[in-house]
Amino acid sequence: MTVSYRQPGVVLTDHRFTVPLDHDDPTGETIELYAREAVASDRAHQDDLPWLLYLQGGPGFGANRFVGRQAWLGRALEEYRVLLLDQRGTGHSTPATRQTLPLRGTPDRQAAYLTHFRADSIVRDCETIRPRLTGGAPWTVLGQSFGGFCTVTYLSLAPEGLATALITGGLPSLDAHADDVYRAAYPRIERKVASHYARYPQDVERARRIADHLLNTEVTLPGGHRLTVEAFQSLGLMLGTGEGSHRLHHLLEHAFTGTPQGPALTDAFQEEVRSLLSYAGHPLYALVHESVYGQDERPTAWSAERVRAEFPQFDAAKTLTGDGPPLFTGESVHPWTFDCDPALRPLRDTAEALAAHTGWRPLYDPARLAANEVPVAAAVYHDDMYVDTAHALTTARAIRGLRTWVTDEFEHDGLRAGGPRVLDRLLALARDEV
Template sequence: MDYRVRDLTTSVPLDHDDPSGERIDVFCREVSRPECTHAPAFVFLQGGPGVESPRDLDGVAWLATLTASSPDAVYDAIVANVHAHSMAYYRRYPGDVTVMRRLVDRLRERPEPLDDGGRLTARRLLDLGMLLGSTGGPSRLHSLLDDPFIDSAGKHLRWSFIERVRRESHYETNPLFVLLQEAV
């Protein structure tokens, strides 16, 4: 698919409560199809405060889908991609199917309090599926699921497991992610 790329920077306030104060430059990229003059706008935020965004577009699989498709087709492609990552993970680590089911059942019955005031719920645990799309993420998820229960009945979770899930699922360093992320 042919697309046009325009790299830009924009100056924004470091503190939006003080718009006349210190400013920072933020990199942004406009991607468009040359033949489409009235395409809907989309925003892609990759990186974030303290996280560097890759600027190389080669190998960005979703880009061709995004620039070539309708919004419905994009979501269909995302769902297919998420499903493919999940199936590949469970083919590699088939024992994790049972572990994940036990954890989800346990957390639906009784969520766990977290040291930061949050709660470890089944939904928060399942959100860790986002790791499957990151480099090294599948191995990190498998390691996390290695031995989560203290007892064989699966009633009590290890503190180390709870803490590792909290660290993997926190958004303090990427606050925009939690606000803008749409669960598919």
């Protein structure tokens, strides 16, 4: 049953679909997908509108919950019906959390279940539901970040389902192992941190003081999250967005207060940090994050943690023996992530089993991409902290006909920060209008 309702300028319709857990076993277990259709109020009864499918970044996040015609959605609604898909395991789709995964049984069985939550399964979900909505017509796909990874998989597995492919900050390496991804990432993160300290030099001493406090004091945040120095460093994830450096600065400047027992981290600081570090709303991100890079027999084996050891400058304890600034880290998941977060602790053994998994199937088909006939445009954000620019441009050259827009005007969140203009540019590129 579908339900429709209104927001300012938009008619929204809820859709639910049943799809196979394993598309290679179509008569086996099924899961549910949720998606929200959006159409401009004055076009709600226009049946011939083409469809645009939005694939959210992540992995592990449900689609944006817009109010009215926010961000890029208003531009899209000028000519499309838009489907905001909660990819499998996210949002209102069949959930994968500490509460639901134990229904699968042992950690090994939970991990086996989660091997079906990668880009190839997401694309096959899309191809299952597309004929039900479009009558079989191909649709335009807009992929942000991990959604862009999924879009490249779509071009590899089912290009016949695509009228146009638009990608923002999401051109993956076609053949890199997770180790290659993180080996490229740590120097890039270090540059972002250096830029932050150059903008806010007063934050050097603030970060040193917080790191020293956490190395010598056990801190448990409201809700049970353990704030270790490594967890504090992971706040560097903020530096990959347009406003992130400024938000990090505002966070650091109110970290301490005086108490009868001496200096302590303020309640306000602790609460804000808890909200930034918690995976309660998106546990799937932590569980499958490294598996999105698995494409061969090798396990990912906690790649970010292993590769970090090659960059000792990220060791805060060693940094504090001198006078240098502690380095923040970026988009990575570690074994200690599961120890710190109460939403993840029950899933630590499941994460270990996924990290040890071998035999990942390839997600991209270089030969098919080289023969691509679908119009493709991609925004590549110069020195993107989350997706390596060199990897992205190598992939761009490998996809026949792909047109790139390389810009340093935006960070990784360009689609959110400059949505209408970014989408306008991508559509113009795909249509050969610029």
